[in-house]
Amino acid sequence: MDILNAVVAILNFVVIPAAAYGAQLALGALGVTLIYGILRFSNFAHGDTMAFGTAVTILATWGLQALGISLGPLPTALLALPVGIAATAAMVLATDRTVYRFYRAQKAKPIILVMASVGVMFLMNGFTRLLIGVDEQRFADGARFIMDVRSFRELTGLKEGLAFKTTQGLTIVIAVIVVWALFWFLNRTKSGKAMRAYSDNEDLALLSGIDPEKVVRMTWIIAAALATIAGTLYGLDKAFKPFNYFQILLPIFAAAIVGGLGNPVGAIAGGFLVAFSEVAVTYPWLKIAGYLFPDWQPGGLLQLLGTEYKFAVSFVILIVVLLFRPTGLFRGKSV
Amino acid sequence: MSTNRQAASASIWRAPVLFAILAALFVLEGTVRNGMFSGSWNTSLAILNMGLISAITALGVNMQWGYAGLFNVGVVGFLALGGLAPVLISTQPVEGAWEAGGPRLLIALAAAVGTLALAAQVRKRLPKWRGLAVTAVLIGGFIIYRWLFDPAATAIEANNPARHGNIGGLGLPVLLSWAVGGVFAAAAAWAVGKVALGLRSDYLAIATLGIGEIIVAVLKNEDWLARGVKNVTTIPRPVPFEIQLQRNPEFLELANSWGMAASTASGIWVKLCYMLLFLVVLLSIILLAELALKSPWGRMMRAIRDNETAAEAMGKDVTARHLQVFILGSAVIGIAGAMMITLDGLMAPVGYNPLRYTFLIWVMVIVGGSGNNWGAVLGAVLIWFLWIKAEIWGPELIALLTSPMPDGNLKAHLLASAAHMRFIAMGLVLLLVLRFAPRGLVPEK
Numbered sequence: 046m047d048i049l050n051a052v053v054a055i056l057n058f059v060v061i062p063a064a065a066y067g068a069q070l071a072l073g074a075l076g077v078t079l080i081y082g083i084l085r086f087s088n089f090a091h092g093d094t095m096a097f098g099t100a101v102t103i104l105a106t107w108g109l110q111a112l113g114i115s116l117g118p119l120p121t122a123l124l125a126l127p128v129g130i131a132a133t134a135a136m137v138l139a140t141d142r143t144v145y146r147f148y149r150a151q152k153a154k155p156i157i158l159v160m161a162s163v164g165v166m167f168l169m170n171g172f173t174r175l176l177i178g179v180d181e182q183r184f185a186d187g188a189r190f191i192m193d194v195r196s197f198r199e200l201t202g203l204k205e206g207l208a209f210k211t212t213q214g215l216t217i218v219i220a221v222i223v224v225w226a227l228f229w230f231l232n233r234t235k236s237g238k239a240m241r242a243y244s245d246n247e248d249l250a251l252l253s254g255i256d257p258e259k260v261v262r263m264t265w266i267i268a269a270a271l272a273t274i275a276g277t278l279y280g281l282d283k284a285f286k287p288f289n290y291f292q293i294l295l296p297i298f299a300a301a302i303v304g305g306l307g308n309p310v311g312a313i314a315g316g317f318l319v320a321f322s323e324v325a326v327t328y329p330w331l332k333i334a335g336y337l338f339p340d341w342q343p344g345g346l347l348q349l350l351g352t353e354y355k356f357a358v359s360f361v362i363l364i365v366v367l368l369f370r371p372t373g374l375f376r377g378k379s380v
Numbered sequence: 381m382s383t384n385r386q387a388a389s390a391s392i393w394r395a396p397v398l399f400a401i402l403a404a405l406f407v408l409e410g411t412v413r414n415g416m417f418s419g420s421w422n423t424s425l426a427i428l429n430m431g432l433i434s435a436i437t438a439l440g441v442n443m444q445w446g447y448a449g450l451f452n453v454g455v456v457g458f459l460a461l462g463g464l465a466p467v468l469i470s471t472q473p474v475e476g477a478w479e480a481g482g483p484r485l486l487i488a489l490a491a492a493v494g495t496l497a498l499a500a501q502v503r504k505r506l507p508k509w510r511g512l513a514v515t516a517v518l519i520g521g522f523i524i525y526r527w528l529f530d531p532a533a534t535a536i537e538a539n540n541p542a543r544h545g546n547i548g549g550l551g552l553p554v555l556l557s558w559a560v561g562g563v564f565a566a567a568a569a570w571a572v573g574k575v576a577l578g579l580r581s582d583y584l585a586i587a588t589l590g591i592g593e594i595i596v597a598v599l600k601n602e603d604w605l606a607r608g609v610k611n612v613t614t615i616p617r618p619v620p621f622e623i624q625l626q627r628n629p630e631f632l633e634l635a636n637s638w639g640m641a642a643s644t645a646s647g648i649w650v651k652l653c654y655m656l657l658f659l660v661v662l663l664s665i666i667l668l669a670e671l672a673l674k675s676p677w678g679r680m681m682r683a684i685r686d687n688e689t690a691a692e693a694m695g696k697d698v699t700a701r702h703l704q705v706f707i708l709g710s711a712v713i714g715i716a717g718a719m720m721i722t723l724d725g726l727m728a729p730v731g732y733n734p735l736r737y738t739f740l741i742w743v744m745v746i747v748g749g750s751g752n753n754w755g756a757v758l759g760a761v762l763i764w765f766l767w768i769k770a771e772i773w774g775p776e777l778i779a780l781l782t783s784p785m786p787d788g789n790l791k792a793h794l795l796a797s798a799a800h801m802r803f804i805a806m807g808l809v810l811l812l813v814l815r816f817a818p819r820g821l822v823p824e825k
Contacts, residue, residue, distance in 0.1 A: 087582040156581045167807025174800035298586045353601045360590035
């Protein structure tokens with residue numbers, strides 16, 4: 046039995062990738078859940094909002110690179126993020142004003158708002174394609190690794206290597222900062238408290254003199270910032286391809302529902318739950334079993350599901366939650 | 381009948397006039413040759429045939445949305461599942477595939493279904509230790525399933541992989557497979573609806589989004605089923621091949637009397653045959669749907685849609701009715717999926733793009749008039765025509781708009797990205813209709 050190597054292998058292939066992916070999902074799910082809490086509909090355009098924000102960020106990154114500006118070991122995209130966030134916020138505020146506000150005033154059924162968000166999704170998808178095309182774009186620069194396989198082996202003398210990419214480390218650090226800032230905002234500032242009050246009980250919040258339009262605007266701006274950050278981190282970590290951002294919608298929804306729609310803490314927990322299940326179920330465990338039980342010769346790769354089916358994992362989690370606890374693990378909204 | 385969707389009733393001439401305009405568009409496409417139209421009946425009929433299939437899909441979506449207010453975001457999955465039927469039912473059996481692993485595969489699938497059923501029973505019956513027992517059943521069942529399934533699938537895929545490598549079909553008539561496609565889609569709809577209906581309305585949308593992606597992923601990756609991305613090309617046709625017609629002296633005479641080349645005439649003949657078949661299916665579905673809507677069942681459905689609480693108070697089982705109509709609508713979508721594969725003569729899972737097969741269908745339903753079958757048909761054929769023509773009209777429009785601009789990068793970029801304008805246009809159409817004419821072109825009566 047070779048526990049040390051097994052632990053390193055698990056860290057390298059499961060824990061680190063899943064933690065980075067989970068942080069990206071959590072940021073995305075936070076946006077979905079905030080919009081659900083305040084505006085009370087599932088925003089199908091969120092994936093394409095992420096794609097749009099990332100596309101603008103990439104364009105700004107290229108601009109900065111052309112000017113010769115860089116952040117040294119960190120990716121230049123971090124400097125470009127504010128531009129992406131500003132553009133995305135302007136975009137979603139424009140859609141709110143032209144599309145959603147009308148249905149809000151009418152007190153339309155949530156499903157009509159969902160449908161309108163599908164229309165917005167089409168628009169955003171088209172704008173992203175106009176901006177940057179449909180091809181895969183790589184825009185990560187700076188140092189590639191915090192720790193690469195060879196130096197880890199030299200450092201520890203273990204057979205198994207461990208790679209920790211800069212983008213993965215960055216994702217986790219930024220996610221922690223963003224989540225801390227969001228919770229500080231929601232719990233400590235007057236605007237944040239107004240948002241939570243509005244989410245809990247709309248009528249009571251209106252009676253206490255909270256301006257609903259202001260709350261809605263703030264929600265959209267925060268959601269746009271979260272979407273752009275999540276999308277950029279996802280694009281840095283993997284690669285930017287607009288269609289992938291449509292597909293990531295399912296894990297994001299699963300994460301938000303698992304945690305309880307409308308509940309920010311739940312969205313973070315849900316994001317990590319979905320990410321860890323996805324990676325653990327699609328990882329071939331043969332290597333790790335080889336370290337732990339050297340005498341055992343299993344027939345296959347010990348992979349529960351092919352990586353092509355990673356979306357099935359989010360779906361199964363979603364189904365299980367819907368069957369046993371439709372309000373989510375952290376008690377979200379029931380209506 | 382009082383419904384909150386009812387406003388001033390539209391003129392009875394509205395639908396016939398709109399259908400006449402639509403017919404005129406297809407006639408123009410078939411006869412006039414200029415910058416906007418191709419002047420080829422072959423093109424015109426090809427667009428119409430695909431439009432008719434879209435119309436049947438839109439009818440299915442309209443049953444779910446228009447009659448019951450259910451938002452199905454997995455249309456692409458049900459279409460793809462229906463498309464599996466012609467492959468499994470009507471292609472010729474593959475030599476050696478069944479012997480390689482057919483029975484074992486069936487037993488594996490039975491074991492999977494049995495495991496789920498057993499888990500459900502355990503959960504219902506067991507007084508204590510329920511979660512633990514269900515988990516144990518599921519894990520045990522999964523191991524047995526993989527033990528049975530993996531060797532069988534590998535053996536089938538190893539059987540002549542260059543030409544087949546799939547389980548093969550039954551060699552039955554292709555028209556039968558259309559009905560089977562409906563059954564496939566209905567079964568998937570039952571499974572999804574059972575879980576997601578009765579909860580918040582968004583949940584069905586998200587669950588169908590998931591099942592849609594999973595069905596397409598299964599078709600892409602399970603080579604033993606329908607060869608995955610290697611595609612199945614040997615799907616039989618219910619109509620004669622063009623080449624057979626061109627060799628038939630009687631047909632050649634007929635083509636002569638039309639004053640057309642044999643190649644053109646045979647293409648048109650085949651497409652007309654398809655059109656007739658599709659029209660028969662479309663009209664029978666509309667007839668059945670209209671009869672159902674006028675029956676007490678239809679009135680109940682609309683009552684539920686318009687006020688769920690009141691209907692529930694009257695003793696109607698809202699969730700069960702929703703499940704029923706969700707299954708029916710999905711079955712219709714499945715039939716359309718099988719018809720589409722038959723028309724293409726090709727099963728190519730890579731082509732199942734949700735933007736094209738889910739959201740475009742939604743635009744069709746909303747534009748046509750949700751709740752009205754004729755509206756859905758009109759919207760489907762019209763939007764399909766525009767979607768196809770936008771490929772040609774879009775770049776020309778952009779070229780016209782940018783002609784005063786100086787040549788440069790921006791102009792080149794705009795011209796190059798004209799293809800993406802279709803998505804923006806469809807999104808705009810959806811949003812504008814939803815806001816300014818929520819009842820669509822042909823409103824519900």
